[in-house]
Amino acid sequence: MTESSMWVEKYRPTKLSSIINQKEIVGSLRSLLKNTSEMPHLLFSGSAGVGKTTTALCLAREILGESWHEHTLELNASDERGINMVRERVKKFARFSGLDTSIPFKLIILDEADEMTSDAQTALRRIIEDTAKHCRFIMIANNISKIIDPLQSRCAVFKFTRISEEDVINHLEEICKKEKVKYNQEGLKTLYQNSEGDMRHSINMLQAAASIGMVNEDNVKASAGLSKTSDVNIVLKLALGGKISEARNKMIELIKVYGMSESDFLKYLNEECYRIKTTHLSEMLEIIAKYDYRLIIGANPEIQLSALLAELGNIEK
Ligand SMILES: Nc1ncnc2c1ncn2[C@@H]1O[C@H](COP(=O)(O)OP(=O)(O)O)[C@@H](O)[C@H]1O
Ligand SMILES: [Mg+2]
Structure with a gap:
């Protein structure tokens, strides 16, 4: 399916006024927009699929007008190239910003900021300070407690709620x-x-x-x-419950019958770990990371993923 045939994209709001359910946030953002040049950096937090990225893009449109695309840099902070990539891209993007007087500032949207290590976040703080004259940041995080205090304190924080x-x-x-x-x-x-x-x-x-x-x-x-993620969730629950061979059958079905790639399976599994309530999150993520690496260096996927499920099955014992 192409992006444009997906309803989530087709019906993504392009104006703040079309954002559903986040009335208070939209109201506060509107008052910030009354004096755009004074707008602080922003931090949007909240669970997935509730309008954080959409709101950031709507703001970009309202502040920067038709040419918003040129003056907005969208970055994914959890990108494996890390903070050095962020620094380079931001530097390059910020460099010529003094020249355009038709816009108040350039916007940098940093998605998944909570996936950055705290060292990277500390480095980010410097980057924000160095470019403050010409750029505003909108940071997006699912989990605000993973954002270091010095970053939080530099932003106006908006907590997005689940939609009724x-x-x-x-x-x-x-x-x-x-x-x-x-x-x-x-x-x-x-x-x-x-x-x-x-x-x-x-x-x-x-x-x-x-x-x-x-x-x-x-x-x-x-x-x-x-739907893929809900099936991966079933595999995860079976594995955690010690039902390794059932988990393995379901996993093989997903890969062989539905054509999910092994690396996608790991990606979805990783996401599901955050979704379920568990006290073993860090162990689970470590285990997934280990098998992710083994697959990348070319080990047999079916053997590795079965071992992964077995290892998950041992966690709660
Ligand atoms: N508050 C909302 N109002 C209208 N549509 C929304 C809202 N939140 C999410 N959506 C729909 O879900 C999709 C994903 O929203 P997005 O803003 O990317 O979520 P996230 O909070 O994960 O960044 C959008 O393209 C849109 O179709
Ligand atoms: Mg998003």
Whole structure:
């Protein structure tokens, strides 16, 4: 599926006024925009799929106008090239900014800032100070407690909340009407229940269900079952529960039948570890990292991933 045929992209708001559910945040941002040149750096936190990146992009449009794209640098902080890449890209981007007087400043959107090590965050603090004259940062983090205090204190912090059932369902209903998709209320309710206020996830599931047929409870459940992350979640739970051979069968099904690549499997598994409540998070991440490395250097995937599941199975013992 191309990006433009994905409903999450097609229906991504382009104006602050179309952002759903984050009324207080949008209100505060509007008051900051009254005096744009005084706008502080911003830090957006909150769980996945609730509008953090979208809001940052809407702000870029409102502040920088039509040429926003030229004056906005989007970076993914968890990129494996790390802080040196961030420094180089920011430097290069900031260099010519004094020349353009039609915009108040350039914007740097730093997604997944909480994936940076605290050393990298300390380095980032310097970068922010060095470019403060011409650039404003919008940092985005799922988990604000992983952002070091000196960075937090330099930003206005906005905490995004999960989207309410009513708002998710209304939005899905609107999309159904625009796409001329048949639906019923049970179907939409089931979508909400499977997504827990994550709008991205609920729209993706809606599109998957609609590709089967009417958006009703059965089709939603079928599509939720097919959706990759929820299947990886099942594998993870089976493994953690010590049911290694069941976990392994399900994992092989995902890879062989649904065509999920081994590295994607690890990526989704890594994401699921954050999603479930566990006191063993760091051990689990260490284990995944170890097998990720083994796969990269070319070990047999099926053997390695089976060993990975076995190792996860030992954690809670
Ligand atoms: N508050 C919202 N209002 C409208 N659509 C939203 C909202 N939050 C998420 N979405 C939908 O989900 C997609 C992903 O949102 P995004 O802003 O990237 O989430 P994140 O909080 O993970 O950065 C968007 O393209 C949009 O379709
Ligand atoms: Mg995002």
